Amino acid sequence: MCQLFARVELVGKRGRTVPLLLNDELQQVLKLLIDHRDAAGVNSQNEFVFARNFNSSLSHIRGTDCLRKFAEECGAKHPQNLRSTMFRKQIAISSQLLGLKDNELDVLAQFLGHDIRTHREYYRLPNETMQLAKLSKLLLMMDQGTLVEQSGKTLDEILVNMDVGK
DSSP states (O other), X not given: OTXXXXXXXXXXXXXXXXEEEEOHHHHHHHHHHXXXXXXXXXXXXXXXXXBOOSTTOOOBOOHHHHHHHHHHHTTOSOGGGSSHHHHHHHHHHHXXXXXXXXXXXHHHHHHTTOXXXXXXXXXXXXXXXXXXXXXXXXXXXXXXXXXXXXXXOOTTTOOOOTTTTO
């Protein structure tokens, strides 16, 4: 799974970091954005990937604003459900089908920005490794619509097609 995904951290609310898993296609799209910053009118001193394209601006486009706008414009019956908060809730609910072990639940909760007993953080493998190796399977199955087929299995028992994402 580590060969299929890259893990990056974004700055979220209140300065907290938010992990993001990127497949090869998304990595290529981000590289394209970065390679064409000048042509888009982005200030060369702006460090943000999703920078505002006003030559004097050093600010960025807020993802939550984009999600809200497009959720309303797409004609969804319940646009409020197309937000990152509801996406995290859907992952948390869907993961219950897998019968995750306590440590897997902890990794998932932390990845989603939920706080489960802070003291557990000191007794596990590095979070970056666990999130990339384990949770990319969960997200990939959700994306492919195959999560329900894995009901009752642990993430260790689930085999994923390694050709996906190439």
